[in-house]
Amino acid sequence: MENEPTNSRESLWRQPLSVSERAKLPDAPEQRLEARLTDALSRLSDAPVPSNFTARVLAAVELDEAHSARSRGWTLNWRLLWPRVAVMAAVMIFASFSLQRYEVQSQRAALAKSVAQMVAQPLPNIEALENLDAIQRMGRTAHADGELLAALQ
Secondary structure, eight states: OOOSOSSHHHHHHHSOOOHHHHHHSOOOHHHHHHHHHHHHHHHSOOOOOOTTHHHHHHHHHHHHHHHHHHHHSOOOOHHHHHHHHHHHHHHHHHHHHHHHHHHHHHHHHHHHHHHHHHHHSOOOOHHHHHTHHHHHHHHSOOOOOHHHHHHHO
16 A cells, blocks of 8 residues: 555545645535645644553554453353343243143042032932941951861871
8 A cells, every 4th residue: 555645635635745745625615624634633742651651552453352352252141141030930831830720720620520420319218238247258368277277197
């Protein structure tokens, strides 16, 4: 890239123009304003800067680059994640509550069905209830009587 100005405005910025160079400039209000501005700025004194100004600027640029490189990586942004977590928690609570209600309803329905089946069966006879003791003994397993077995042998 060459160090020559590409237009008259840029030539005003780079160095103060002589009277002959200024006369060659086009007579446009923008050019006159630009020339006056350049003259005013050239009369200002240079601001004192610290001796480590360049090092401080370069350190700030490196810090900014490191920060932008770090922010490009995967980070956990709670401000963006919090609404999603809240919605998911609400959905999970609603789903678990619905599942619990469904299970209770199905248990109630099964209980009602079994009660209805028992009610639909006919009641046992009175005669069967008279021999209830004998019926209950029939369900038990018989144990061998040791004394009786010994007497038989």
